[in-house]
Amino acid sequence: MDTVDSAETVAVVGLGAVGTAFAASLAEAGHEVVACGRRPLERIEITDERGTRAYPVGWAGSPEDAGPVPFVVLATKIHDTPATAEWLARLTADGGHVVVAQNGVDHRERVEPLVGAAAVVPALVYLNAERTAPGSVRVRRTERDLVLPDDAAAKAAANLFETSGLTVETHADFRTAAWRKMLTNVAANPITALTGRRVEVLTEPAVADLALAVLREAVAVGRAEGAQLTDADATRTLAWLQGLAPGSTTSMLQDREAGRRLEYDGLTGTIARLGDRHGEAVEANRALLALLSAISA
Structure with a gap:
């Protein structure tokens, strides 16, 4: 090179x-x-x-x-x-x-x-x-x-x-780009950390349904924050995550395996706080937040 x-x-x-x-x-x-x-x-x-x-x-x-x-x-x-x-x-x-x-x-x-x-x-x-x-x-x-x-x-x-x-x-529209990246994090990180499994877990039907619910809530919050997102962003993000190379991991799963503090407040916690600010229902994210808080403690 x-x-x-x-x-x-x-x-x-x-x-x-x-x-x-x-x-x-x-x-x-x-x-x-x-x-x-x-x-x-x-x-x-x-x-x-x-x-x-x-x-x-x-x-x-x-x-x-x-x-x-x-x-x-x-x-x-x-x-x-x-x-x-x-x-x-x-x-x-x-x-x-x-x-x-x-x-x-x-x-x-x-x-x-x-x-x-x-x-x-x-x-x-x-x-x-x-x-x-x-x-x-x-x-x-x-x-x-x-x-x-x-x-x-x-x-x-x-x-x-x-x-x-x-x-x-x-x-040029970095706000939207940042929210699209946020979508990958709020789905894959919590679910892999909670299940103790790598990204392949997102291909299982019940887990995929949960991930899609989390993503749709995050899309609604991102839109309220000014990002140019549509419902299609949720399905595209899930498909992208499901298509990652076998064995791909997440930072939150690695942190849990190493006994380190989890980054849930900056990710799932952000969705919950901004959901409150904008009056958006984010119950799937709140459920993940409660579980992440418990295992992190």
Whole structure:
């Protein structure tokens, strides 16, 4: 693979499945990657349809070890964002760009208060990443990998990922794009975590009916929030999830298997809160929220 003409220094905060996949892809493109976190890392390993490759990375064990960089990738869970405040403050002291590779529909509102003058670039991640060990990730590709807004800051981020092997799209109506990604999360994440099974569980008729009810409620809430969604988005999303590569997993299932806190409040909880705001009935999502709260506790 060709590398970029102008290498950049990129700090990755959050070395879970998605963060590790991004770190490996950027290192493969020739960028200098700094892994930010308590666990020492000297290299990142990625396995995909092209085999297994490993790339050296730098490491910053604490915010005090980090300095300003032109690009930051924030890949923590939504609920871990406040804990990154000191990291982000040091990494963005000179401005730059922060690519927010997180779930949800409020990336800018969540991160802008933490990064001063840096440009926040919300990113919708579609590649299916599974962390297999610290610093190692297995990636299953979909028809797209990364969706960004269609603006100047996002174009700079898109250039960063050029030759990284990731397929990057920009979308003029990013609100609608974010809600379409939210649909995949509010169905697949809770159901796989609650059943302890991978995405194949969504092909079972009774489970598919539940997923479709969850999706239809989320579509109604998204429309109330200004997204250009129709009922067809619910059925298309379910079909897309059912068509994922066998063995594909979700971040919430991986977190449950590892005994980590679940990201249900930023996903299913958001549907419940916005449903209240707009007077939309979201009973299927409320049922999932109650169960997720119980197993997370």
